[in-house]
Amino acid sequence: MKISKKVAGVEYAIRDIVSAAREIELQGTTVDYLNIGDPVQSGFQPPQNVKQAMIDAINNGNNFYTRSEGLTELTEAIAKKENAKGLSIPSENILVTNGVSEGLDMVISSIVEEGDEVLLPGPYYPPYASYVRLHGGIPIEFSVDLNSSSPDIDDIKSKITSKTVAICLISPNNPTGLVFNENALRQIVDVANEHNLYIICDEIYDQIVFDEKFTGIGKVAGDSPVIILNGFSKVHLMSGWRIGYIAFNNSPQLDNIRENLPKLARVRISTNLPVQYAALESLTGPQDYIPKFVSELKVHRDFVIKRLNEMNGISCSNPKGAFYAFPKIEQNKFNSDKEFVLELLKQKGVLTVHGSGFGEQYGSGHFRIVYLPKMEILESAMNKIEDFVR
Incomplete structure (x- = not known):
């Protein structure tokens, strides 16, 4: 039966790419997920007073x-x-x-x-x-x-x-x-x-x-x-x-x-x-957790950008906010940025997102990295990316 042409045109590269990672995992490969900008999945949690406020709302009948x-x-x-x-x-x-x-x-x-x-x-x-x-x-x-x-x-x-x-x-x-x-x-x-x-x-x-x-x-x-x-x-x-x-x-x-x-x-x-x-x-409530969170992210940002710009064939502008890096593939031996990302996943188990998923005109030739994960994961992923582009 038919579906709307409008729905057929909907895309979300950040989550669409995950299906490829799941196939790799089924083959026994451990995947470093650097694709989704979710701080909670990377270990950051809302403060206890915020969690308690939701619990209290439920217990007080605000349902x-x-x-x-x-x-x-x-x-x-x-x-x-x-x-x-x-x-x-x-x-x-x-x-x-x-x-x-x-x-x-x-x-x-x-x-x-x-x-x-x-x-x-x-x-x-x-x-x-x-x-x-x-x-x-x-x-x-x-x-x-x-x-x-x-x-x-x-x-x-x-x-x-x-x-x-x-x-x-x-x-x-x-x-x-x-x-x-x-x-x-x-x-x-x-x-x-x-x-x-x-x-x-x-x-x-x-x-x-x-x-x-x-x-x-x-x-x-x-x-x-x-x-x-x-x-x-x-x-x-x-x-x-x-x-x-x-x-x-x-x-x-x-x-x-x-x-x-x-x-x-x-x-x-x-x-x-x-x-x-x-x-x-x-x-x-108290806001002191926010500067701590941002301070930790800055350490992640500085590390990832430095490592990326030290790699032959990769260059990356310095992000001033959020928690993403958008490196450019200067020497891509593959047919597209999406193929680069899929090969990186296949060969090294590092999941990023192809830049063309953020718009063909200005995103193509790039890939996006989320630098929320713990430093040991980021260091391992940077080593794998460096070896891949080498």
Whole structure:
């Protein structure tokens, strides 16, 4: 029986590649998994007070449907966080979601119709393109300099057409780790305003930065049509609990979407209530675990980037945030970056993700490494990669 053409176009390279690793494991090979950006799977856990908040919520009977927009105390805490980063919004402008992925789906489905175009930073996080395609749109990549973390503004302008509806940003970025500075964000906001476009900015790694202070887009948003996506999977170490949110800027241009998008939240009833109490505790409770987490990640980052750049035929820009490296294959004897990744897995048991899975135009010729695992795993994996490229 037939399936929708829209579903057939959905891809997620980060998890799709795992099937190849499972086949290798069945042959008796131990695999080093450097493909999924899940801090909890690498041994980082939410603090005890956050775990206890979820347990207490369950034991206190908070196991029912809550407001579709989210627990009131949580939306207030989220608004406070986003306002500290530069916005000036009431809690009514926050909508709690089942992870950032659901929030992204809600936003894209609310603004994209058949044939509409959405600009994505090349390379991009795969669900952005998948959701655009799912809702009948066309993802268009724009160029970003990985060394200077600068978007190519002229390239963005050249790719805006009468069908363009939005510019998406991910900062800190997945898969490259680049972080847009204040000037870059302001330039993009100006371009979007000039062409009456939505600005969708994913800031889920906002506190995982290493070398300079993070600037949120809220600082330069003014009254522009900025929609921020964020969540608790990365900084707050709650990946398996699936909770995120949408924050709408105070812009008259967002009046329609602020009124209509919550209908999607009502259709799916509500977000997991006990997890919302845990998220509330993670925002209002002690934050000392975050700098410790980031400090440890910086050690991992420095080690991996140094090792990669010492390998013949590999070069890698220095990621300023998140927990990904995106090395370039300078001398690829294989037919593609995907074949490089599959051969690395087959020969050495190291699972990474092919760069073309993050967009053919700017991702091809690269591969992505997650440097969350323990140092002994990273050291072993770097030795194997070095031997492979040698």
